[in-house]
Amino acid sequence: MRDPLPDFPGYSLRRAANATAAELSSRLAELELRQVDASLLILIGENPDVTASALGRQLDIQRANMVPLLKRLEDAGLIDRKPLDGKSQGLVLTSAGEEKCKQAQAIIEAFETEMLQRVPEPHREHLLPALYALWN
Amino acid sequence: MRDPLPDFPGYSLRRAANATAAELSSRLAELELRQVDASLLILIGENPDVTASALGRQLDIQRANMVPLLKRLEDAGLIDRKPLDGKSQGLVLTSAGEEKCKQAQAIIEAFETEMLQRVPEPHREHLLPALYALWN
DNA sequence: TAACAATTGTTGTTGCTTATAGCAATCCAT
DNA sequence: ATGGATTGCTATAAGCAACAACAATTGTTA
Incomplete structure (x- = not known):
């Protein structure tokens, strides 16, 4: 089929994000965590006593939507x-939370490494700075 | 706040995809189109007489979920x-569809150009091939 | 050609995620 | 001390994708 879409960086960006997100999600599922959960655990671990609203601002999640997310983690x-x-x-x-967080970080770091391996060498080092420029 | 997440390419990928998708969506909204709609119009335009299932395979959308999408376009x-x-x-x-499709393509191409401009010059040419490798 | 397998379009349901509006309590700055 | 901003929360709605199931049709092969 004729498909001009992959030539659009924006389209490839969306597809790449979907594909990698699906893969990471399935790996985190073994810890019974979703991506948001892992993000929250990591941020809370790095910033003890952070507030829910501050987390929401950092992750671009609205205050109202933080409630069920944190409730899950608390439960x-x-x-x-x-x-x-x-x-x-x-x-x-909690101590259980720290343990989960460590495990999640291990999974994420392994995943990120594998992901970068899939990018051909000459392009690899440019990926992160290029992406970063797109949302900052 | 301490935030190690942006150092993960996967995280930056997700954030970049969200940010750009939001921007493109708001521009396409002026045509009363969503991103999927535009993708479908472009693919149908390039491949007359394509079937719904073939479209779904190409875009990784399940057959069942194509139904409401195509119904909207038909309506x-x-x-x-x-x-x-x-x-x-x-x-x-239809002829109206071709017109919409042209307009959508104009918006998308303008958007893609602007988006690439945001990426610092040395990284720019590496973005598309790097992304492409991640989902193929 | 008859039986079986695969494909197509569809329905209906579910769960996840986000958006939105509103509210009570508290904090902060003038 | 008062008014505006902030915090955490409830409730609701909408959009989107996953999943299972089904009838009709097509194709494959024995």
Whole structure:
């Protein structure tokens, strides 16, 4: 079939993102985590006592949508909340959460390495800076 | 906030795809088209009498999910169906569909050009081949 | 040619994700 | 001290894709 779409960088960007996201998701599923979950665990691990709204701003997730996400993680015993003041609550990893986070990071790093291997050598080092420029 | 995520190519890939998709979507909205719609119009334009299942295979969209997509385009008077044999039907652009398709292509090409401009010169030419390798 | 397998278009359902609006409580700055 | 902003939350709606199932038709091969 004649298909001019792959010649559009934007189209290839979407397809590449879909393909890699599907692969990573299936690997994270073994930890019963989704990509968002892993992102949240990593950010909370790096920033103890971060608030839900700050996380949302960082990940471009609206406040309202953070609620069910964090509830899942809390119900799974991966994070804890402790009140910082009357209205804000700090988020921290539980010990189970730290363990999961480590495992997730291992999976993600292995995945990223494999992914980069798929990119032909001369283009490889240009991928990250090129992508970064597109959303910053 | 400490945020190691942007250093992961996979994460930057997802963020870049989201950011660019949002931008392109808002531009296509002026034609009352979504990205899928535009993709379908372009493919049908290039391949008259293509079937719904062939389109789905090309775009990695399941047969079942093609139904509402094509129905929208048909209801909008952009495509026509004609039976090829007892069960298959060929899809073609109506004249209105061809007009829309041209407009969409203009918007997309302008968008792609602007998008590439955002990528610093030394990385630019590597973007498409790098992305292509990730989903093929 | 008769039986079996694969394909096509479709329906209906489900779950996931995001958008949106609104609300009460609290914090902060003038 | 008051008004505006922020935080966490509820509830709702919409869009999108996955999945299973089905009837009709086509093709393959024994």
